[in-house]
Amino acid sequence: AQSVAQPEDQVNVAEGNPLTVKCTYSVSGNPYLFWYVQYPNRGLQFLLKYITGDNLVKGSYGFEAEFNKSQTSFHLKKPSALVSDSALYFCAVSANSGNTPLVFGKGTRLSVIA
Amino acid sequence: EAQVTQNPRYLITVTGKKLTVTCSQNMNHEYMSWYRQDPGLGLRQIYYSMNVEVTDKGDVPEGYKVSRKEKRNFPLILESPSPNQTSLYFCASNVQGGTEAFFGQGTRLTVV
Numbered sequence: 039a040q041s042v043a044q045p046e047d048q049v050n051v052a053e054g055n056p057l058t059v060k061c062t063y064s065v066s067g068n069p070y071l072f073w074y075v076q077y078p079n080r081g082l083q084f085l086l087k088y089i090t091g092d093n094l095v096k097g098s099y100g101f102e103a104e105f106n107k108s109q110t111s112f113h114l115k116k117p118s119a120l121v122s123d124s125a126l127y128f129c130a131v132s133a134n135s136g137n138t139p140l141v142f143g144k145g146t147r148l149s150v151i152a
Numbered sequence: 153e154a155q156v157t158q159n160p161r162y163l164i165t166v167t168g169k170k171l172t173v174t175c176s177q178n179m180n181h182e183y184m185s186w187y188r189q190d191p192g193l194g195l196r197q198i199y200y201s202m203n204v205e206v207t208d209k210g211d212v213p214e215g216y217k218v219s220r221k222e223k224r225n226f227p228l229i230l231e232s233p234s235p236n237q238t239s240l241y242f243c244a245s246n247v248q249g250g251t252e253a254f255f256g257q258g259t260r261l262t263v264v
Contacts (some may be wrong), residue, residue, distance in 0.1 A: 081255035144194035
C-alpha cells in the first residue's frame with residue numbers, strides 16, 4: 039500500500055528566502071506524485087505533478103518540485119517566498135498502475151513572515 | 153467553468169438524523185471520491201467510485217454510504233451521524249484514478 043510522509047507540521051520562512059516543504063513516499067512500482075495547496079476556508083488546489091520524465095517539475099505560482107527516486111522524495115521548493123504563499127500544503131502519491139486512489143500526507147503548514 | 157460543487161457548505165445536525173451531502177462535477181470525470189480532513193490526520197479517503205454503479209471503500213468507510221447512479225453525481229450519505237463524524241469533507245473528481253484530482257470547496261459538518 040502506498041503512503042506519504044510530510045515530516046514537518048510547520049515550516050516558517052522569511053519573505054524573499056527560499057522555501058522547501060519535504061515529502062517522502064512509499065509505493066509499489068513507479069509513482070505519480072502531486073502537490074496541493076489549501077488556503078483558509080477553501081478546497082485543495084492542484085500545484086504540480088510528476089508522472090514521468092524530467093525530475094524537476096514546475097507548477098503554479100512559481101513552485102517547483104524535484105523527484106528523487108533513490109531517496110523516494112518529492113520536495114516542494116520555491117526560490118523566493120511570498121507572504122501570500124502562507125497556506126497548508128499536501129503531498130500525495132498514487133501507483134501508476136491505473137485507477138489507484140490518491141493517498142495524502144498529513145500536510146505542512148507554511149508560514150511566510152514579512 | 154470546470155468545477156466540483158458540494159452542498160451544503162456548512163451543516164450542523166444532531167446525532168442520528170440522516171443527512172446527505174451532494175457532490176456534482178461537470179468535467180465528465182469517471183473517478184470520484186470523498187475525503188474527510190481532520191487536524192493532524194490530513195485527508196483520508198472515505199469512498200471512491202471508478203464509474204457509474206462502481207463504488208469501493210477507502211480508508212475510513214465506517215458510518216458512510218455512497219451511490220453513483222449518474223456519472224456527474226456522487227452523494228455522501230450518513231445514515232445515523234455521530235459526533236466523531238464531525239469533520240471537513242471534500243469531494244473530488246479525476247479523469248481516472250491516479251491522476252490529479254479536482255476538489256470541491258468542502259462541507260464543514262458538525263454533529264452534536
